[in-house]
Amino acid sequence: MPEGIIIKALSGYYYVKPLHDGVIVTEEEAVQCRGRGILKKKGTAPLVGDRIIYMLTENGEGMVDEILPRESELIRPQVANVKLAVLLFSVREPDMNLNLLDKFLVHIEHSGLDTLIVLTKQDLEEDDGQATEAVRAMYEEIGYEVMVTSSLNGLGADALRERLAGIISVFSGQSGVGKSTLLNRLVPGLALETGEISLRLGRGRHTTRHVELMDIGNGGFVADTPGFSQLDFLELGVEELSHCFREFASYADSCKFRGCSHLHEPGCKVIEAVQTGEIAGSRYEHYKTFYNEMKDKKRRY
Ligand SMILES: Nc1nc2c(ncn2[C@@H]2O[C@H](COP(=O)(O)OP(=O)(O)OP(=O)(O)O)[C@@H](O)[C@H]2O)c(=O)[nH]1
Ligand SMILES: [Mg+2]
Ligand SMILES: [Zn+2]
Structure with a gap:
């Protein structure tokens, strides 16, 4: 059965571009497919970006038969x-x-x-x-x-x-x-x-x-994706924030206190690196801003 990739999902249909030995032929039309009921029962709805196995049915349409293992799954956009x-x-x-x-x-x-x-x-x-x-x-x-x-x-x-x-x-x-x-x-x-x-x-x-x-x-x-003006930090714990500033890592390891927030602790190597210019001031300022935003949110929920 042919393999394809879902490029669009709309009104119950999946639009599938056929893959030939893993390669897409751009000129080829997308096949309009329905999902097999069994997929829904298993709780695995096909997503845009999925590689799938499909079956051609009469009238040139198709049926999504199997979803191949995903390498990643983004929530927004899905x-x-x-x-x-x-x-x-x-x-x-x-x-x-x-x-x-x-x-x-x-x-x-x-x-x-x-x-x-x-x-x-x-x-x-x-x-x-x-x-x-x-x-x-x-x-x-x-x-x-x-x-x-x-x-x-x-x-x-x-x-x-x-x-x-x-x-x-x-x-x-x-x-x-x-x-x-x-x-x-x-x-x-x-x-x-x-x-x-x-x-x-x-x-x-x-x-x-x-x-x-x-x-x-x-x-x-x-x-x-549509332009978005705002992102919230609801999924992220405040203690994870500094790990998301990747240039902090090599300094954070040497901070005096374990679990250093890099905000005011003595012996903080991140703060030192900001002072010597090794870490950009704007990055550090944004770290502090996000940290406080996250604390505020936590208090409100
Ligand atoms: N001078 C200049 N104008 C640009 C350039 N790219 C886009 N624009 C203009 O910027 C405006 C917005 O461009 P879009 O491509 O619609 O922006 P978008 O990011 O898709 O916006 P959303 O769909 O609202 O998220 C349009 O008036 C474009 O003509 C560029 O490289 N140079
Ligand atoms: Mg746009
Ligand atoms: Zn520190």
Whole structure:
């Protein structure tokens, strides 16, 4: 029986792209499939991103027969087998928001996905791009992969496309940073709705909000998630927070007190590293901000 990957789930149907020896043929149409009742009974509903075995039925439709083992399962957006989280932040419009970037990074460290930071709208940068380069240098120093793109002049599009080959990725970032515009650039013929278009049509933003994987044609699939403005820390314990700032680890091991919160304890090596500039001040400030936010939330629940 044929194998495929679910690229969309809508109104009880799963849209499945056939796999041939593990490879997707982009031109091939997705097969519209129903899920077998037994899957529901087992409590395992197929998810977008699942690799599945299906059966062709009459009238060109199909039936999802078996879900192959998942490598990962993301809750928001609900997608299986995601390998890479792509965090998009524009250099301007909206302004670079490092607080939000660090918040996303905390969540991703916690989820265990690989991370790629993409700084978009490079064509809008001022000061010869010094601010952008400073952001890039800071996060590369920590060990994150960073790319710079512009959908206006095409900068970085090929490198990004190459990076996304063969894996499932999710694009995340605030509304308006250019996620859909960049995807339209990566996939010839794709016409996702972007800011301007939806305004021109006089419709609100975020009209269609089902999860869908875009086939970028090199074995890579991307979920374009709605922009979100806020993330909460409900799933994360406050004692786990410092582990999500990966550059703290090598210092935290030598703090004088075990369970050091790195906020005020004497003999704290993290604080020392902030003072000597080895840890970036903005990262540490955000750590403190999130720590206090989490404490406040705990008190309220
Ligand atoms: N100058 C410039 N403008 C861009 C670039 N990329 C996107 N834009 C513009 O930024 C606006 C928002 O782009 P979208 O692609 O709709 O942003 P989005 O991240 O998909 O937003 P949501 O779908 O609301 O989450 C549009 O007006 C785009 O034309 C870029 O690289 N340079
Ligand atoms: Mg969009
Ligand atoms: Zn400490």
